[in-house]
Amino acid sequence: MSGDSLSWTSRSEEQTEQAGQALAAELTGGEILSLSGTLGAGKTVFVRGLARGLGLEERAIASPSFVLATLHPGQPGLLHVDLYRLADGAGIDDLGLEDAMEDGHVVAVEWGERLPEWLAPHAWTVRIDLAGDERRITAAPPLAATTRGDSSAPHG
Numbered sequence: 001m002s003g004d005s006l007s008w009t010s011r012s013e014e015q016t017e018q019a020g021q022a023l024a025a026e027l028t029g030g031e032i033l034s035l036s037g038t039l040g041a042g043k044t045v046f047v048r049g050l051a052r053g054l055g056l057e058e059r060a061i062a063s064p065s066f067v068l069a070t071l072h073p074g075q076p077g078l079l080h081v082d083l084y085r086l087a088d089g090a091g092i093d094d095l096g097l098e099d100a101m102e103d104g105h106v107v108a109v110e111w112g113e114r115l116p117e118w119l120a121p122h123a124w125t126v127r128i129d130l131a132g133d134e135r136r137i138t139a140a141p142p143l144a145a146t147t148r149g150d151s152s153a154p155h156g
């Protein structure tokens with residue numbers, strides 16, 4: 001696990017996709033990413049770049065708001081989750097986040113600030129902040145180590 005945060009300035013949708021693609025290069029599978037930023041900040045756009053970087057079909061990446069979680073198969077695949085409609089963390093255990101991580105997929109969670117406390121320290125924290133007509137994107141590695149197949153990984 002690398003210890004340093006990454007950051008990018010984006011002036012376009014394509015540049016935000018490139019940031020997601022660059023972060024994908026840091027991942028091996030089994031990671032979870034917590035994405036936060038206001039409505040329309042570019043979280044879904046970033047996940048599209050992540051998918052591109054993982055070699056997945058990026059055009060398939062749409063907002064999962066109505067289904068909460070969509071698995072894009074691959075090695076690793078990508079579980080794209082949106083917690084916007086999830087009230088107070090209810091039902092999060094049914095979304096298969098841990099199973100996807102244990103299966104070696106990358107899990108990208110929009111509105112990741114709604115992740116439960118026990119899971120948040122295991123997540124990369126990706127923030128997208130608006131600064132004028134730019135976006136500032138930062139990605140900080142997890143506070144706690146989570147490795148694929150680690151039997152000490154969290155279990156609720």
Ligand SMILES: Nc1ncnc2c1ncn2[C@@H]1O[C@H](COP(=O)(O)OP(=O)(O)OP(=O)(O)O)[C@@H](O)[C@H]1O
Pocket residue numbers: 010011012013014015016037038039040041042043044045046063110134135
């Ligand atoms: N620099 C930029 N980076 C990303 N998106 C941008 C940028 N500039 C403009 N946009 C536009 O902003 C919108 C970002 O939408 P997106 O669905 O990715 O936001 P989101 O953070 O996922 O929102 P939500 O919270 O509703 O899920 C797109 O319409 C995109 O074209």
Ligand SMILES: [Mg+2]
Pocket residue numbers: 043044045063082110
């Ligand atoms: Mg979105």
